[in-house]
Amino acid sequence: MSSLLVDRIGRLVSHDDEAPVSDAALVVSGGRVVWSGSRRQAPPCDRLLDADGGCVLPGFVDSHTHLVFGGDRAQEFEDRLAGIAYTAGGIRSTVAATRATTTAELAARAARLAAEALRSGTTTLEVKSGYGLTVEDELRCLQAAAAVTVHRTLLGAHVLPDGTSAEDYVALVAGPMTEACAGEATGVDAFCETGAFDAEQCRTVLTAGVDRGLSVHVHANQLGPGPGAQLAASLAAASADHCTHLTDDDVTALRDADVTAVLVPAAEFSTRSAYAPARRLLDAGVVVALATDCNPGTSFTTSMPFVIALACRELGLSPAEAVEAATLGGATALRQGDVGHLRPGARGDLVVLAAPSEGWLAYRPGVDLVRSVVRNGEVVRNGEVVR
Numbered sequence: 001m002s003s004l005l006v007d008r009i010g011r012l013v014s015h016d017d018e019a020p021v022s023d024a025a026l027v028v029s030g031g032r033v034v035w036s037g038s039r040r041q042a043p044p045c046d047r048l049l050d051a052d053g054g055c056v057l058p059g060f061v062d063s064h065t066h067l068v069f070g071g072d073r074a075q076e077f078e079d080r081l082a083g084i085a086y087t088a089g090g091i092r093s094t095v096a097a098t099r100a101t102t103t104a105e106l107a108a109r110a111a112r113l114a115a116e117a118l119r120s121g122t123t124t125l126e127v128k129s130g131y132g133l134t135v136e137d138e139l140r141c142l143q144a145a146a147a148v149t150v151h152r153t154l155l156g157a158h159v160l161p162d163g164t165s166a167e168d169y170v171a172l173v174a175g176p177m178t179e180a181c182a183g184e185a186t187g188v189d190a191f192c193e194t195g196a197f198d199a200e201q202c203r204t205v206l207t208a209g210v211d212r213g214l215s216v217h218v219h220a221n222q223l224g225p226g227p228g229a230q231l232a233a234s235l236a237a238a239s240a241d242h243c244t245h246l247t248d249d250d251v252t253a254l255r256d257a258d259v260t261a262v263l264v265p266a267a268e269f270s271t272r273s274a275y276a277p278a279r280r281l282l283d284a285g286v287v288v289a290l291a292t293d294c295n296p297g298t299s300f301t302t303s304m305p306f307v308i309a310l311a312c313r314e315l316g317l318s319p320a321e322a323v324e325a326a327t328l329g330g331a332t333a334l335r336q337g338d339v340g341h342l343r344p345g346a347r348g349d350l351v352v353l354a355a356p357s358e359g360w361l362a363y364r365p366g367v368d369l370v371r372s373v374v375r376n377g378e379v380v381r382n383g384e385v386v387r
């Protein structure tokens with residue numbers, strides 16, 4: 001079994017209380033972390049990755065993306081820069097473009113974005129459907145994501161398609177669509193928002209997913225106050241995502257129900273919206289995750305380093321808190337216990353920075369500080385060479 005020694009680690013962020021923080025080394029074998037400790041005690045290994053005194057982090061876990069879509073919305077973005085407000089209806093233009101794109105092309109586009117994400121250190125990601133809005137097209141979107149990730153979420157209740165009533169469409173999503181798509185998905189999601197779906201409609205859709213064994217996620221309280229966070233809590237959801245407009249009762253409900261708050265500050269950056277109350281959530285004891293929300297309308301970035309920089313600058317998180325949210329927090333939102341940390345037994349997913357600490361991700365925003373990426377124990381990026 002081939003082993004990899006990551007040596008000369010200047011600073012090790014492992015989320016492992018037993019591991020050293022500085023002057024460390026780490027061994028991956030069989031795709032798993034098997035050892036970390038002082039580099040002077042490192043065992044011999046088959047292969048070497050020299051961290052050159054840089055900071056080593058767990059691979060990023062991006063727990064909220066919409067990577068499968070056709071077309072782009074660059075013009076809408078420029079209109080927004082000129083002062084036109086974002087509404088949930090903008091999703092419909094991507095629906096038309098997605099329906100007109102073959103499944104093979106959707107898969108190829110998603111794979112390109114996933115490769116871009118991997119280059120910046122994302123070793124685990126979630127992908128939602130939600131731009132098909134028919135049984136056939138939602139199924140195609142989930143199938144297109146299959147080569148990219150196991151974490152696939154049915155988001156049939158993204159926006160009401162043209163030419164149907166809310167009542168009929170919710171019945172379609174909760175019935176035939178969930179039945180057809182459950183085998184291709186691990187989660188179910190709904191956009192609980194004015195202009196999208198109300199709490200009862202979302203509850204109908206999400207409950208149908210629960211009945212099929214899917215984990216629950218809710219697009220909650222993005223554009224204004226609303227019932228999304230409370231709905232997520234009442235369903236013991238894995239995550240409530242966005243969480244921009246929360247009352248104190250919402251925060252308490254999320255904490256008491258162990259719902260991870262997935263914050264997506266790149267969406268707020270792109271739409272020039274208020275940022276989520278990350279400090280209130282953390283101080284109340286809610287588990288916080290950071291994600292890109294990568295989508296063509298409101299957050300067309302795959303970069304977790306950018307999201308970490310925003311979290312430090314705009315959400316009031318320390319670099320250590322931001323990295324924890326972008327790794328362990330994401331893993332909690334996806335209910336996957338072997339990623340997001342580097343304890344023995346963890347998947348061999350890690351990032352080597354060309355910088356001495358994680359704080360440099362915010363200190364040097366927009367600069368590619370990822371020197372190496374390891375996924376499943378394989379070096380998939382080293383310097384400028386990307387495999």
Ligand SMILES: [Zn+2]
Nearest residue numbers: 064066219293
């Ligand atoms: Zn989203």
